[in-house]
Amino acid sequence: MLNQKLIALDLDGTTLNNQAVLTHKTIKTIKAAVNAGHIVTIVTGRPNRLSQNFYDQLGLTTPMINFNGSLGHVPHHQWSKEYQYTFDRGIVLDLLTKQREFNIQMIAAEGKHLFLAHQTQPTQVGFFPAVLTHDEQLSPTSLTQNPTSMTIAVARANQKQLQRYIESQFGQQVDVAPWGGPNSVLEIGTKGVQKAVGVERLAHYYHIKRADVIAFGDEHNDDEMIDYAGLGVAMKNATPKLKSLADDVTTLTNDQDGMANYLAHVLKLAE
Template sequence: MSNKHIIFIDLDGTALYDWETMTDKTVATIKKVTSLGHIVCIATGRPYRSSKVFYDKLELRTPIINYNGALIHHPYDEHFDEISREINVNYILKVFDEIGHLIENAFCEYYENIFIYKESEDIMPLVHPDGGKIIFGEFKNTLHLNPNGFILLTYPDTYPDVEKYFMEKFAGILKFRNWGGEYQQIVEVYTPETNKGNAMQFICDYYGIPMENTIAIGDGENDVEMLKQAGFGVAMENGHPSVKEVAKFITKANTEDGVAYFLKTFFNLE
């Protein structure tokens, strides 16, 4: 089909009603879109182990973007040139040597391996532990490889100091963002090349489909690059202001099946 689209869809706050639910309406609508010959790809900050359930529910056979673009692979194509963007472990050890007193806890991930600095129930909901191998302990003793992701939990009110540190010590080397809202203490650290926009371009090249035939749907700051590069960027009503600013369309909230609403409207499904 000459007007084939690739649709990149975020999970949390976008396609998911809550932390673990995708509604039947959203599932049915996405399946209808794929039945028309369009391509749907999940683009999420989650690891593969906690996004696979939705990938399978949608019966996808496409590449999947995990860790916000730090890992791109195709579960059903062994010839797919997998992308794995990794953070130099020495940078992580340097962070703990220099500002460890500002960090309450942290975790790193490499594929399905989860390295957690301190054993604590508070951090487990962020980790998506099911299906992963957990290793507890100080990173200087446990982390001997370059991980895909690095998440810090700062002590209350120390984020400004952490932000200043990364800006001074790692400018041009590492990027970071604060999750904000109820997650003010959480800082995500990643390589400059890691973003969903770059991942989207890689998958477009894989399929030979131009960027103008892409749709990107998201709600968070980690979706901004994806929406900016897409032919048609869609923000959720519940989305961050920075996402709405770059979107061409604002759909209903995730709790109102906003993804299904947009797809039905765009593709005239009803």
């Protein structure tokens, strides 16, 4: 009898290679895991607009977790357990007035059906359009709903100062996390919500014991999820902190199909 696993996959630096692409081996391995009866889900910091293509490529039908745990939904379908954490839009509007003071280059407010941004100068942050259309312009009049996530591109020299300001003014409502990698970006989400919140909801939904959750990640926004999982696996290319929290570390990086190789081995999937 199958010991069914819930497999939670981070995207960037984990399931995707360094070109942000799903390799043939990764697709084949995930499909084999699903065909064997396991539940595979994407759990990512990305918004749904930038992850649904991978979900479709993998042929998944499970719920997907976006915005680091703040949105749980089933793409293309209504799901009775869909959820979305939001925070007060006033926080976004306050920071819009502080753009000059903190040398903020861009502010984006997002949700499942929300994408608005305001740029004071072009940014090289790949997740955001270089040119905003008229109906994507963030302003006090266009932002009519509370967002799920806010992303701020800020000059590196001002990043810590801005983070301290947000935490001192709004720290009871939101958490602030700097991105890993080369971009100086702060991500703001609802207080206490991170990837483990979404994974735990799915474990309850599918009646999967925590011991039967396998999670893969590489960055600080995976910390709680890796800690929560019965088998938390850090990528070879993961941060030192994540490796210290993990139960195991892959022998290969995300650019060498490290997750797919590890999963095929641990689930004894036929080649």
